Amino acid sequence: METRELRYFVAVAEELHFGRAAQRLGIAQPPLSRAIAGLERRLGAPLLERGSRGVVLTESGAVLLREARAALDAVEAAERRTRRAALAATGRPAVVLAAKAGASDELLAKLLDAYAAEPGAVDVDVLLCGPGEQVTVLRTGRADVALLHRPFDDTAGFDTEDLHSEGQVAILPAGHPLSTRPHLRLAEVTAIPDLPLPRWPRPDGTFPDGPGPQVRDHTQLTQLIALGRACAVVPESGRTGLRDGLTAVPVTDATHVTTVIAWPPHSRSTAVAGLVRAATAL
Amino acid sequence: METRELRYFVAVAEELHFGRAAQRLGIAQPPLSRAIAGLERRLGAPLLERGSRGVVLTESGAVLLREARAALDAVEAAERRTRRAALAATGRPAVVLAAKAGASDELLAKLLDAYAAEPGAVDVDVLLCGPGEQVTVLRTGRADVALLHRPFDDTAGFDTEDLHSEGQVAILPAGHPLSTRPHLRLAEVTAIPDLPLPRWPRPDGTFPDGPGPQVRDHTQLTQLIALGRACAVVPESGRTGLRDGLTAVPVTDATHVTTVIAWPPHSRSTAVAGLVRAATAL
DNA sequence: GGCGGCGATACCGCCTGGGTATCACTCCTG
DNA sequence: CAGGAGTGATACCCAGGCGGTATCGCCGCC
Numbered sequence: 115m116e117t118r119e120l121r122y123f124v125a126v127a128e129e130l131h132f133g134r135a136a137q138r139l140g141i142a143q144p145p146l147s148r149a150i151a152g153l154e155r156r157l158g159a160p161l162l163e164r165g166s167r168g169v170v171l172t173e174s175g176a177v178l179l180r181e182a183r184a185a186l187d188a189v190e191a192a193e194r195r196t197r198r199a200a201l202a203a204t205g206r207p208a209v210v211l212a213a214k215a216g217a218s219d220e221l222l223a224k225l226l227d228a229y230a231a232e233p234g235a236v237d238v239d240v241l242l243c244g245p246g247e248q249v250t251v252l253r254t255g256r257a258d259v260a261l262l263h264r265p266f267d268d269t270a271g272f273d274t275e276d277l278h279s280e281g282q283v284a285i286l287p288a289g290h291p292l293s294t295r296p297h298l299r300l301a302e303v304t305a306i307p308d309l310p311l312p313r314w315p316r317p318d319g320t321f322p323d324g325p326g327p328q329v330r331d332h333t334q335l336t337q338l339i340a341l342g343r344a345c346a347v348v349p350e351s352g353r354t355g356l357r358d359g360l361t362a363v364p365v366t367d368a369t370h371v372t373t374v375i376a377w378p379p380h381s382r383s384t385a386v387a388g389l390v391r392a393a394t395a396l
Numbered sequence: 397m398e399t400r401e402l403r404y405f406v407a408v409a410e411e412l413h414f415g416r417a418a419q420r421l422g423i424a425q426p427p428l429s430r431a432i433a434g435l436e437r438r439l440g441a442p443l444l445e446r447g448s449r450g451v452v453l454t455e456s457g458a459v460l461l462r463e464a465r466a467a468l469d470a471v472e473a474a475e476r477r478t479r480r481a482a483l484a485a486t487g488r489p490a491v492v493l494a495a496k497a498g499a500s501d502e503l504l505a506k507l508l509d510a511y512a513a514e515p516g517a518v519d520v521d522v523l524l525c526g527p528g529e530q531v532t533v534l535r536t537g538r539a540d541v542a543l544l545h546r547p548f549d550d551t552a553g554f555d556t557e558d559l560h561s562e563g564q565v566a567i568l569p570a571g572h573p574l575s576t577r578p579h580l581r582l583a584e585v586t587a588i589p590d591l592p593l594p595r596w597p598r599p600d601g602t603f604p605d606g607p608g609p610q611v612r613d614h615t616q617l618t619q620l621i622a623l624g625r626a627c628a629v630v631p632e633s634g635r636t637g638l639r640d641g642l643t644a645v646p647v648t649d650a651t652h653v654t655t656v657i658a659w660p661p662h663s664r665s666t667a668v669a670g671l672v673r674a675a676t677a678l
Numbered sequence: 679g680g681c682g683g684c685g686a687t688a689c690c691g692c693c694t695g696g697g698t699a700t701c702a703c704t705c706c707t708g
Numbered sequence: 709c710a711g712g713a714g715t716g717a718t719a720c721c722c723a724g725g726c727g728g729t730a731t732c733g734c735c736g737c738c
Binding site for chain 1: 683684685686687688
């Protein structure tokens with residue numbers, strides 16, 4: 115199987131429509147039909163059920179979609195990491211660390227300081243990501259190492275070391291009746307009238323259905339809370355540097371959040387190893 | 397990057413010789429030279445140093461070799477798993493469990509029994525592997541789940557659950573002076589004159605240099621020990637069903653061996669989940 | 679029943695991957 | 709030192725396959 119075929123299939127499987135998929139791929143629809151048909155023939159597996167109103171994935175198609183995404187990520191990572199290795203060989207070597215924007219600020223600063231103090235430390239490019247993006251950038255080789263947060267991020271497929279565990283707090287508009295309470299239970303927070311929890315985008319950029327405003331980053335979130343249009347439950351470290359007009363109240367029964375440092379399992383980079391060492395020694 | 401290019405590069409990087417690589421790939425040498433040159437041009441990275449006596453990998457080339465192998469494994473896994481999904485959809489679904497031949501026999505039997513007793517259990521095809529092969533078959537989709545042994549097998553990149561931990565024993569010919577000892581230290585075993593530890597093949601099939609007979613499987617090993625040509629240090633469970641003429645003596649300071657059940661991190665198979673559940677409940 | 683939407687098929691042209699022949703270079707070696 | 713062997717690069721050609729346009733077959737819906 116060629117990566118071209120996999121890309122074609124993923125496009126069709128995501129669009130569930132040959133025409134749109136072809137458009138997205140920048141080719142005409144007939145070659146796309148042929149390519150998918152060839153794939154099905156060679157695999158001996160039906161991948162799509164063609165109905166008169168678009169297509170749906172078969173069982174095998176769902177398997178291939180998942181596997182193809184992983185394979186394409188691996189190919190993309192191969193390309194990126196090779197390019198970066200070539201750059202590192204000529205110019206100043208660097209390592210890319212992915213972190214969620216607005217999270218673990220303090221930990222991140224300490225980590226960068228500790229690593230920079232190591233002998234042989236190289237430049238660290240910090241790649242700030244939206245929620246959930248770190249896993250993708252790590253898989254596709256745009257980053258060499260990442261700070262993730264269990265259980266929010268899916269650490270499966272990476273090597274990880276736990277760094278820090280913390281409880282969560284509710285962020286409320288200052289002056290809200292509940293903001294004076296010493297602590298809250300999760301059920302109380304989700305049930306606050308007129309202060310719904312926001313909806314975060316899925317990896318594909320779409321939003322789940324339901325109430326609550328759509329939110330893409332930390333700034334939007336704090337702004338919405340300050341405006342009294344939402345509340346949020348975030349790790350304790352998120353209360354540092356809280357803007358005016360917001361209060362944090364511990365949520366006693368929210369799951370603990372563990373910050374972990376994660377890297378691709380077959381990484382041989384000494385820079386990554388150094389960062390991990392510095393992180394675990396914090 | 398197309399998988400064809402990656403396969404070409406891996407062949408050259410492994411052979412370190414365009415002619416032999418081309419032969420292995422079943423193509424002529426010139427197209428191979430062109431393909432590699434194109435790859436280097438598009439990546440903007442030198443991959444190989446051409447000397448008059450063959451070629452050597454550059455730094456970037458070593459990175460690409462590692463990444464390309466991973467990517468090709470992922471592509472191969474996509475293909476295999478899709479085919480298997482199609483078969484499962486029509487015929488009798490099954491799950492492939494990889495285990496090291498001659499290891500964890502008892503655990504394996506108990507696991508198969510326990511899983512078979514579960515409601516909704518499917519057929520389990522047991523794929524017996526040579527040492528180190530399980531990791532490969534799991535990565536390339538020839539198996540869905542595997543029993544691995546830390547620290548011998550590299551569990552990086554898989555999800556795992558620990559099942560069992562045990563010490564190691566030295567296997568000696570019956571009648572050997574040391575065979576009556578209640579226990580041994582590792583240094584004593586490695587220093588036995590005329591009974592060297594055997595050499596196991598590397599993943600690519602070649603053997604490391606050094607003393608000791610070359611061994612490919614458990615039968616060869618026990619036979620060589622019975623002949624008084626070698627000794628071995630194996631997990632305790634390897635002493636069950638020991639053939640005549642062999643004795644086992646505990647090695648007190650050998651690292652403990654942990655048997656783990658491992659599966660690809662993004663597996664969604666209910667059969668794999670069932671096996672893992674049955675295994676952890678043992 | 680006609681029309682619109684969607685995927686499949688037919689057919690064609692060109693790009694590119696693969697083949698053969700040959701070159702350029704570097705070590706050996708007699 | 710000349711010649712030959714070995715290795716990768718280059719030149720050139722051919723054809724298979726990929727992508728394009730035109731069109732068909734099928735289904736659902738006004």
